[in-house]
Amino acid sequence: MEFKEAKDQFLQTWGALGSQWGINKTMAQIHALLMISPDSLSMEEVMEELQISRGNASMNLRGLIDWGIVYKEYKPGERKEYFKADQDVDSLARKIAIERSKREIKPALRVLADVKNFNDNPSNEAQKFKMKTEELYEFVSKADTMLGKIVNQKENWITKTIMKLMS
Amino acid sequence: MEFKEAKDQFLQTWGALGSQWGINKTMAQIHALLMISPDSLSMEEVMEELQISRGNASMNLRGLIDWGIVYKEYKPGERKEYFKADQDVDSLARKIAIERSKREIKPALRVLADVKNFNDNPSNEAQKFKMKTEELYEFVSKADTMLGKIVNQKENWITKTIMKLMS
DNA sequence: AATAAGTTTCAATAAATATTGAAATTTTAA
DNA sequence: TTAAAATTTCAATATTTATTGAAACTTATT
Structure with missing residues (x-):
């Protein structure tokens, strides 16, 4: 070529x-x-x-x-x-991650936090809804934290992360 | 509400x-x-x-x-x-990750692997290109590996990953 | 085997997103 | 200042992506 x-x-x-x-x-x-x-x-x-x-x-x-x-x-x-x-490949990825967390994940989390506390209602459907939205909130919240942790290690974060995940 | x-x-x-x-x-x-x-x-x-x-x-x-x-x-x-x-929140995320790796990352890696071995050319521009594409290939490849490692831990992978990243 | 219930397909259409290009604006040099 | 050079803005347009709806197909029931 x-x-x-x-x-x-x-x-x-x-x-x-x-x-x-x-x-x-x-x-x-x-x-x-x-x-x-x-x-x-x-x-x-x-x-x-x-x-x-x-x-x-x-x-x-x-x-x-x-x-x-x-x-x-x-x-x-x-x-x-x-x-x-910016000549540093890592910094591109880091900035994308930070920006996406800020623009997409955080706002979605706010809505989830909100809807899972809707005025309670004893129906089966409402109970399941409450359960699932709480679960999803926890999940997204953890995923966001994880993203932050991966990306906030100063240098060589991918390598470091892979190393830690080996154990 | x-x-x-x-x-x-x-x-x-x-x-x-x-x-x-x-x-x-x-x-x-x-x-x-x-x-x-x-x-x-x-x-x-x-x-x-x-x-x-x-x-x-x-x-x-x-x-x-x-x-x-x-x-x-x-x-x-x-x-x-x-x-x-599927009632399991994790499995959704896992399947999205697997699918995206397969559909997007892997094909892009193949192209990167290919272009970084173009017919050599001693110009400054070509040398820098070679260097950067190699770097990007390494980066994407590691990111893909990382995604795989995170997601392939059987249960509670987010929690586990966060734990490991604490150390 | 005929028919009705249910599902899939896909060309047409709509909605969302990205791109153009030329006019308006800003910046710099004479 | 003025005018040329460079950049920005944004309505119009093009492109891409998602959605509709009705005809074609499949499956189950009589």
Whole structure:
């Protein structure tokens, strides 16, 4: 396989993976592109490489900056902005995990906490509901804690986690 | 909050959570509904409760059965089919994890394994690409292993994992 | 074997999401 | 200031994904 071909396939695959794990396709692709680029890239270069519009590039670059995984860079004597990705693979995963917990899991937990305390009602159906929602609340809550624990170990968290799980 | 209201809100929330974690909204809602129901439900009942069409109910029930988290039940003297969910919360999460690994992570890994061995090329860009794709391959591969380890502990895997991560 | 009850399929449609492109805005250099 | 360069915004459009509903099919009953 030639380099150009390999690169394109990589960008496609990483985009698809990203869109399945909570960040959209273009965002994942831009991030991937910046990751593998030796130098920081201008918006033009990103547009060109991924064949996307200016608006799309602008919005998704901002998105990545909001997520804290891409940074702006200014080159001396140059007017335009350049972008570079956080070089650390782990930090991408960590930030996705944190963000998803905040945006999805925590809000869902609040609702679960709420509904499991509905005005009591002695019917069989209501009793089972209470039981199950309590169980689900516990489960989601534990899963969220687990995610936090995995991801908050400072470095090499995947390796560390696997090690601990060996025992 | 009244029971009916609590139930509806629960079904909504669980559906939203599901759709963010790789199973579609209706599927997650049907599963949730079956989980909290004391008795198994007919397709009619599912349609009625969630206000969805027959086709939708049929396809998503089949999907849940394919995933192995919902079962058909036949009541003596009754012609229609009834459905009940696996009562175990853990098994839902376990099956989602297994399925996602199989459908998304493993295929992506195959591509990564492939592209990182492109026909070598001494340019700076190509060298960095090689380095990063190798790194990403390692990362995804470890993450997949970790997911497998977490989920393959037989019972109480979340609790066990949290315990191990405490040390 | 005919018919009614129940289920599945799938083309058509709707809903949700992502992308474009050009006008409006902001920034910088002369 | 002014004007060119760069970026952002957002209504229009395209794409993707989910849902409907009715015809086709399957299964059970008489």
